[in-house]
Amino acid sequence: MPIIEVNNINKDFMVAKRETGFLGSVRSLFKREFIKKEAVKDISFSIEKGEMVGYIGPNGAGKSTTIKMLTGILVPSSGTIKVNGIVPYEQRQKNASNIGVVFGQRTQLWWDLPTIESFELLKEIYQVSDARYKQNMEIYQEILGLDEFLNTPVRQLSLGQRMRADIAASLLHDPPILFLDEPTIGLDVVAKEKMRTFIQEINRERKVTVILTTHDMEDIEKLCNRMVLIDHGQKVYDGDISAVKERFGKIRTLVVDVENGEATFDIVGAEVVKREANRVWLQFNRDEISASELIGRITQTHSIKDLTVEEPAIESIISRIYQEGFEEKLVSV
Amino acid sequence: MFRMKLYWTFTKKAFLRSAVYRFDVLSRMGSNLIFLLMWGSIWTALYAGKESADGVTFQAMLTYIVVSQFLSGINGAGTPLWDMQEKVRTGDIALELMRPFDVPLRYLFADFGSVAFYFMFALLPVYILVFLFIDLTLPMSWETWVLFLITAFIGFLIRYCIEMSFSFLSFFLVETGGIVDIFYFAMSLLSGSVIPLWFFPDWLEKLAIYMPFQGIYYIPTSIFIGKITGVEIAFSIATQIFWLLVCYGILRFVWHKASQKVVVQGG
Ligand SMILES: Nc1ncnc2c1ncn2[C@@H]1O[C@H](COP(=O)(O)OP(=O)(O)OP(=O)(O)O)[C@@H](O)[C@H]1O
Ligand SMILES: [Mg+2]
Numbered sequence: 001m002p003i004i005e006v007n008n009i010n011k012d013f014m015v016a017k018r019e020t021g022f023l024g025s026v027r028s029l030f031k032r033e034f035i036k037k038e039a040v041k042d043i044s045f046s047i048e049k050g051e052m053v054g055y056i057g058p059n060g061a062g063k064s065t066t067i068k069m070l071t072g073i074l075v076p077s078s079g080t081i082k083v084n085g086i087v088p089y090e091q092r093q094k095n096a097s098n099i100g101v102v103f104g105q106r107t108q109l110w111w112d113l114p115t116i117e118s119f120e121l122l123k124e125i126y127q128v129s130d131a132r133y134k135q136n137m138e139i140y141q142e143i144l145g146l147d148e149f150l151n152t153p154v155r156q157l158s159l160g161q162r163m164r165a166d167i168a169a170s171l172l173h174d175p176p177i178l179f180l181d182e183p184t185i186g187l188d189v190v191a192k193e194k195m196r197t198f199i200q201e202i203n204r205e206r207k208v209t210v211i212l213t214t215h216d217m218e219d220i221e222k223l224c225n226r227m228v229l230i231d232h233g234q235k236v237y238d239g240d241i242s243a244v245k246e247r248f249g250k251i252r253t254l255v256v257d258v259e260n261g262e263a264t265f266d267i268v269g270a271e272v273v274k275r276e277a278n279r280v281w282l283q284f285n286r287d288e289i290s291a292s293e294l295i296g297r298i299t300q301t302h303s304i305k306d307l308t309v310e311e312p313a314i315e316s317i318i319s320r321i322y323q324e325g326f327e328e329k330l331v332s333v
Numbered sequence: 334m335f336r337m338k339l340y341w342t343f344t345k346k347a348f349l350r351s352a353v354y355r356f357d358v359l360s361r362m363g364s365n366l367i368f369l370l371m372w373g374s375i376w377t378a379l380y381a382g383k384e385s386a387d388g389v390t391f392q393a394m395l396t397y398i399v400v401s402q403f404l405s406g407i408n409g410a411g412t413p414l415w416d417m418q419e420k421v422r423t424g425d426i427a428l429e430l431m432r433p434f435d436v437p438l439r440y441l442f443a444d445f446g447s448v449a450f451y452f453m454f455a456l457l458p459v460y461i462l463v464f465l466f467i468d469l470t471l472p473m474s475w476e477t478w479v480l481f482l483i484t485a486f487i488g489f490l491i492r493y494c495i496e497m498s499f500s501f502l503s504f505f506l507v508e509t510g511g512i513v514d515i516f517y518f519a520m521s522l523l524s525g526s527v528i529p530l531w532f533f534p535d536w537l538e539k540l541a542i543y544m545p546f547q548g549i550y551y552i553p554t555s556i557f558i559g560k561i562t563g564v565e566i567a568f569s570i571a572t573q574i575f576w577l578l579v580c581y582g583i584l585r586f587v588w589h590k591a592s593q594k595v596v597v598q599g600g
Contacts, residue, residue: 013598013599014598065599068599071431072430072431073427073428073430073431073595073596074596074597074599075596075597089596092430092431093432093434094433096431096432096433097433101431106423106424106425106428108428110346112350112353112354113346113349113350117346117349120342120346121342121343121346124338124339124342125339125342125432125433125434126433127339153353
């Protein structure tokens with residue numbers, strides 16, 4: 001049985017329409033017009049225990065809105081949600097004990113208490129036993145290196161430290177489910193790596209089910225097998241990451257250094273996508289022309305000084321989908 | 334199920350938090366004393382050497398001001414209105430919906446902690462000195478002391494309910510300046526914190542008597558100086574309890590509506 005079940009959920013926000021001009025603002029004092037903003041449209045998915053799912057989409061796609069519905073702090077306008085057998089917004093407090101949540105954009109720790117005090121409060125809030133608390137703290141301190149700032153008030157922590165504290169805090173009560181809304185936002189490369197290792201470990205060792213939103217495709221690539229891609233509130237893809245790669249992976253890029261950067265290439269199945277000094281990026285479809293064939297064609301007219309073939313990174317695939325839409329790509333590739 | 338231990342933890346943490354903000358405590362104590370000095374001088378000038386006015390001796394009047402200023406120290410030591418509004422604005426409160434505790438209660442217990450700290454390390458020592466050095470009236474019987482403590486505590490709860498309700502109103506309003514003004518006006522005038530109700534013009538006294546605010550300062554302070562006695566005390570406490578229940582009901586209602594709004598409209 002899936003641990004998270006989401007069926008045809010919608011979330012509409014009523015946004016007050018802003019009237020312009022003096023008369024407009026006077027009018028809006030008496031009668032306000034509202035526009036319906038559909039943040040999430042008819043989304044369904046189900047997630048099995050122990051899965052780690054990347055929930056991605058461009059800005060404003062509806063990711064945070066979905067996460068908030070899963071935590072129970074937003075009620076869907078329609079549709080049903082079950083998280084560990086519970087309807088989140090009906091039993092918000094009971095749901096709370098099943099989930100850990102990190103909103104990367106804001107801390108949930110108590111701003112002006114030393115970090116350790118926040119942990120102690122959470123221990124009490126979630127009724128974590130002394131033994132369990134001690135054990136968890138030891139593990140988190142080791143992997144996340146909390147020691148160095150446990151006695152520092154949260155407001156004085158650096159972003160990376162705060163994020164580490166936040167994720168440790170979200171897991172103090174051993175929730176079977178973890179929601180991470182941009183857990184690596186603003187972190188440096190090393191901190192990101194640490195965060196990923198930690199998430200991976202938690203998922204592997206404790207079978208914690210993880211839903212993760214991010215704008216860093218490396219997070220997805222390193223952590224998730226499955227991704228749910230949404231755009232404008234709608235689900236556009238749900239499945240294996242490798243399948244996406246497979247589907248779109250036929251597009252490769254050949255980077256060549258030639259003598260004349262302005263040189264033209266007239267080769268069927270390949271097109272110039274970028275130029276920089278004497279370096280040219282040629283995108284080609286593996287089904288239409290092989291790399292060696294392409295190189296052969298180029299050497300007929302130009303002398304190549306250096307070359308590399310780039311595999312498509314998931315990042316560039318996603319950005320193409322964002323820009324061009326998913327369906328289109330399916331057809332054209 | 335009421336989880337006392339959990340709420341008690343909030344009290345302890347808030348107590349510790351106050352210890353971190355010692356300067357805050359000091360400056361609050363400073364301004365409390367300045368107000369005391371100001372109102373003490375005003376009333377000294379108003380009495381202008383007269384023994385008594387409206388059956389209240391000068392000494393009793395001075396005591397009234399000292400005690401109500403002390404209570405205002407207590408009532409001002411919790412999470413202030415603007416701070417709560419800030420929490421509403423930033424969405425911190427909305428996130429607390431996700432926690433397994435009751436938000437209004439959680440802040441009440443946290444306030445107990447801040448108040449306890451302020452009381453122990455600022456108000457109590459300072460006001461003991463005030464009572465030692467100024468000739469003031471102290472209640473003669475222990476019953477009066479007990480009744481004072483009870484009514485002061487009920488008054489604290491009434492104020493808490495009203496202030497929290499006002500804070501949560503900011504979930505519904507874009508601009509909250511007006512709301513805040515109304516609150517502070519009622520809090521300082523209608524509560525009798527600086528002018529006892531018996532000096533009000535008739536119509537205003539009638540108005541104030543029928544409002545909840547007098548339960549915060551006027552009732553406990555008047556009991557302290559012996560202006561309210563006998564059966565009147567019972568009546569005053571009944572009034573206080575009535576208003577506490579009403580204000581608590583209002584707080585619950587506003588909070589219910591506010592959390593409803595958060596979960597439907599996203600804050
Ligand atoms: N409380 C709200 N009231 C009105 N509109 C809202 C509210 N919350 C979100 N929206 C709108 O709903 C849409 C989805 O927002 P959401 O925060 O879920 O996006 P997101 O996918 O998390 O984006 P990002 O990557 O920028 O975090 C946006 O257009 C946003 O403006
Ligand atoms: Mg978001």
